Amino acid sequence: MSAETSTPTSTALLEVEDLEVHFPIRSGVIFERTIGAVRAVDGVSLSIGAGQTYGLVGESGCGKTTLGRAVLRLEEPTGGSVHLGDTDVTALRSENLRRFRSRMQMVFQDPLGSLNPRHNVEMLLAEPLRVHRINDRAEQRRLAEETLDAVGLPTSVLERYPHEFSGGQRQRLGIARALMLRPDLIVCDEPVSALDVSIQAQVMNLLDELQGEFGLTYMVIAHDLAVVRHLSDRVGVMYLGKIVEEADSEEIYENPRHPYTKALLSAVPQPDPEVEASRERIILKGDLPSPANPPSGCRFRTRCPWAQDICAEETPVWREVAEGHKVACHFDRFD
Amino acid sequence: MALLEVEDLRVAFGGSTAVDGVDFQVDEGQVVGLVGESGCGKSVTSLAIMGLLPRQSKVTARKRHRGGVTVSGRARFEGKDLLTLPRNEMRKRRGQELAMVFQDPLSSLNPVVRIGVQITEVLERHRGLRGEAARKEAAHLLDRVGIPDPTRRLTEYPHQLSGGMRQRVLIAIAVACAPRLLIADEPTTALDVTIQAQILELLKDLVDSEGTALLMITHDLGVVAGLCDEVNVLYSGRVVESAPARDLFARPTHPYTVGLLKSIPRLDLPIHEPLHPIRGSIVDVIRWKDGCAFAPRCDSVTEKCVEGEPALVGTEHAHRCVMAEEIA
Numbered sequence: 189m190s191a192e193t194s195t196p197t198s199t200a201l202l203e204v205e206d207l208e209v210h211f212p213i214r215s216g217v218i219f220e221r222t223i224g225a226v227r228a229v230d231g232v233s234l235s236i237g238a239g240q241t242y243g244l245v246g247e248s249g250c251g252k253t254t255l256g257r258a259v260l261r262l263e264e265p266t267g268g269s270v271h272l273g274d275t276d277v278t279a280l281r282s283e284n285l286r287r288f289r290s291r292m293q294m295v296f297q298d299p300l301g302s303l304n305p306r307h308n309v310e311m312l313l314a315e316p317l318r319v320h321r322i323n324d325r326a327e328q329r330r331l332a333e334e335t336l337d338a339v340g341l342p343t344s345v346l347e348r349y350p351h352e353f354s355g356g357q358r359q360r361l362g363i364a365r366a367l368m369l370r371p372d373l374i375v376c377d378e379p380v381s382a383l384d385v386s387i388q389a390q391v392m393n394l395l396d397e398l399q400g401e402f403g404l405t406y407m408v409i410a411h412d413l414a415v416v417r418h419l420s421d422r423v424g425v426m427y428l429g430k431i432v433e434e435a436d437s438e439e440i441y442e443n444p445r446h447p448y449t450k451a452l453l454s455a456v457p458q459p460d461p462e463v464e465a466s467r468e469r470i471i472l473k474g475d476l477p478s479p480a481n482p483p484s485g486c487r488f489r490t491r492c493p494w495a496q497d498i499c500a501e502e503t504p505v506w507r508e509v510a511e512g513h514k515v516a517c518h519f520d521r522f523d
Numbered sequence: 524m525a526l527l528e529v530e531d532l533r534v535a536f537g538g539s540t541a542v543d544g545v546d547f548q549v550d551e552g553q554v555v556g557l558v559g560e561s562g563c564g565k566s567v568t569s570l571a572i573m574g575l576l577p578r579q580s581k582v583t584a585r586k587r588h589r590g591g592v593t594v595s596g597r598a599r600f601e602g603k604d605l606l607t608l609p610r611n612e613m614r615k616r617r618g619q620e621l622a623m624v625f626q627d628p629l630s631s632l633n634p635v636v637r638i639g640v641q642i643t644e645v646l647e648r649h650r651g652l653r654g655e656a657a658r659k660e661a662a663h664l665l666d667r668v669g670i671p672d673p674t675r676r677l678t679e680y681p682h683q684l685s686g687g688m689r690q691r692v693l694i695a696i697a698v699a700c701a702p703r704l705l706i707a708d709e710p711t712t713a714l715d716v717t718i719q720a721q722i723l724e725l726l727k728d729l730v731d732s733e734g735t736a737l738l739m740i741t742h743d744l745g746v747v748a749g750l751c752d753e754v755n756v757l758y759s760g761r762v763v764e765s766a767p768a769r770d771l772f773a774r775p776t777h778p779y780t781v782g783l784l785k786s787i788p789r790l791d792l793p794i795h796e797p798l799h800p801i802r803g804s805i806v807d808v809i810r811w812k813d814g815c816a817f818a819p820r821c822d823s824v825t826e827k828c829v830e831g832e833p834a835l836v837g838t839e840h841a842h843r844c845v846m847a848e849e850i851a
């Protein structure tokens with residue numbers, strides 16, 4: 189099989205089609221057998237234009253991280269495809285995959301956990317270069333200094349170790365590391381959720397600036413809807429392994445169509461008592477069902493205030509309700 | 524008279540200060556917010572009030588050293604200073620008149636004891652209920668906090684419940700004795716927004732129907748805006764601004780409060796509204812003696828700010844900033 193196949197027609201940088209990641213649930217002590225699967229990502233399609241930011245929101249366990257990891261092939265998809273430019277990422281094998289990885293990087297939620305505590309900044313930044321056989325010390329140093337400058341850290345930090353930095357500075361380091369190979373795509377998984385409120389804005393502004401400077405395409409994963417709205421051009425709302433609504437950022441927040449999106453948005457408390465006093469809340473009942481055994485029909489029906497019989501019987505089709513605005517729900521009106 | 528009156532509360536661990544003179548009060552039936560970023564002293568303040576600091580055996584207003592923890596100041600509950608109360612008396616009040624809910628419900632519940640037993644224990648200790656009567660009341664409490672099928676849940680263990688349900692159980696235990704004051708330390712921080720909305724609704728409902736006063740500790744200004752009557756903003760171990768909630772959000776006065784409000788993205792503002800972060804980072808070392816602890820990060824800083832300790836000025840809407848009048 190050829191490692192690189194080309195997509196038909198597309199101007200998108202990233203094209204994800206019907207992606208699936210199912211984790212087998214195994215049982216048995218001696219003879220292990222598979223008794224089911226956690227359907228963490230269960231048929232997701234999305235595309236991101238070059239230089240754009242796609243925001244992925246949804247509650248804990250809905251599959252955001254798994255989706256992001258599968259896009260970068262840090263998790264093996266069990267179905268579907270991922271194209272970056274003309275390259276079918278899902279078809280890449282060994283050496284080709286290793287080489288291709290320089291074009292896609294990840295920024296993690298926990299900056300400390302993702303940085304080796306025994307390596308100083310110079311080593312941390314040089315590591316991705318070494319993996320990609322850029323071994324010239326002077327070149328490594330030049331790239332490191334240039335990148336530190338871009339993320340707003342002085343070059344004097346090269347000798348320092350991760351624990352000597354504050355949370356916000358560590359996240360800058362995490363971003364610098366992802367930038368070292370000058371990738372096309374960066375998947376940012378909860379890039380600010382571990383940071384203090386006053387520091388979050390610094391990192392969000394930095395992500396913004398770097399996008400312009402390096403022509404980056406982002407996939408931003410976050411559970412904070414205000415963070416995603418601020419950073420993204422387009423937003424997908426995920427529930428139990430599927431995207432249930434997708435639209436341009438402005439549109440989805442102004443005009444949410446799916447009951448889950450409506451509920452999510454109505455649940456976010458705003459820092460203004462006047463707004464809070466008049467806000468209409470949709471309080472959902474119950475908890476997220478298990479992704480190993482998702483409800484029949486519409487997955488959201490067990491918590492949906494508007495669910496009808498048809499919701500249990502038929503899976504809602506993924507349909508366009510306005511230009512560029514897609515929803516998976518049987519209904520258009522909720523009164 | 525205030526239900527709880529905290530005055531000049533100070534806590535140090537060994538040589539390092541964690542709370543550096545906190546003042547605030549909670550009136551009967553009121554919801555008061557204590558808001559601030561990581562490490563500013565919110566949890567330590569609440570633990571000191573509840574008498575739950577590690578090995579804090581005999582704390583007196585005269586400042587004594589025990590096991591590395593030093594506590595001073597006053598925390599008067601119905602006029603009685605909790606910081607000088609004998610241990611057993613404090614224990615009696617805790618659970619009965621004062622109760623607390625923590626951020627992480629799993630670590631606050633005993634993992635190997637059934638939910639039902641954990642609730643009936645409290646009912647027996649504080650309300651003298653036993654056997655069937657206790658079980659019935661426990662089921663009633665679970666029902667009260669919105670847990671479906673309460674009789675079955677009583678027989679389950681904490682790990683069999685979702686995070687949101689565990690937090691409900693903790694709230695059920697906390698309100699089992701109809702306390703006068705409930706302290707909730709980041710009760711929804713570990714939960715998803717839709718579950719957070721359920722829990723906040725529940726707390727609001729309890730406060731309204733039982734007249735319980737609530738001290739809400741959080742870093743989320745949205746939660747404060749939706750829930751609190753009064754707000755105290757903490758920075759580096761001290762209250763830097765204190766006001767009725769509507770007033771605080773309409774007219775923030777301390778540069779730190781102003782900065783916080785300008786740095787959070789909001790769903791109710793135009794989409795590409797730029798964010799204005801507070802520069803620098805939070806420092807671990809608490810330093811108010813040589814002037815305002817916020818000075819290194821403040822855009823309005825002048826020499827006046829570092830010429831001595833800024834005092835908390837004002838009554839209704841108080842702030843701790845020497846430049847406040849000039850900035851406004």
Ligand SMILES: Nc1ncnc2c1ncn2[C@@H]1O[C@H](COP(=O)(O)OP(=O)(O)OP(=O)(O)O)[C@@H](O)[C@H]1O
Pocket residue numbers: 211226227228246247248249250251252253254255411479
């Ligand atoms: N390696 C794995 N093996 C089995 N199940 C997994 C694995 N990784 C994730 N899962 C399961 O897949 C589902 C989706 O997990 P994922 O971490 O992608 O969610 P998430 O949306 O990122 O949640 P969070 O907001 O909590 O980070 C969860 O039910 C999780 O328990």
Ligand SMILES: Nc1ncnc2c1ncn2[C@@H]1O[C@H](COP(=O)(O)OP(=O)(O)OP(=O)(O)O)[C@@H](O)[C@H]1O
Pocket residue numbers: 536540541542559560561562563564565566567568577742807
């Ligand atoms: N047991 C302890 N021993 C030593 N120092 C402590 C202890 N508990 C807290 N501290 C310190 O006291 C300060 C205040 O901590 P506290 O837990 O009250 O912060 P917080 O405002 O609750 O923060 P967060 O939002 O992260 O919960 C911090 O600097 C912390 O490191």
Ligand code: SF4
Pocket residue numbers: 446447448486487488489490492493494495496499504516517518519
């Ligand atoms: S399809 Fe039915 S259950 Fe699903 S969101 Fe729409 S109304 Fe609710």
Ligand SMILES: [Mg+2]
Pocket residue numbers: 252253254377
């Ligand atoms: Mg995740």
Ligand SMILES: [Mg+2]
Pocket residue numbers: 565566567708
């Ligand atoms: Mg705390």
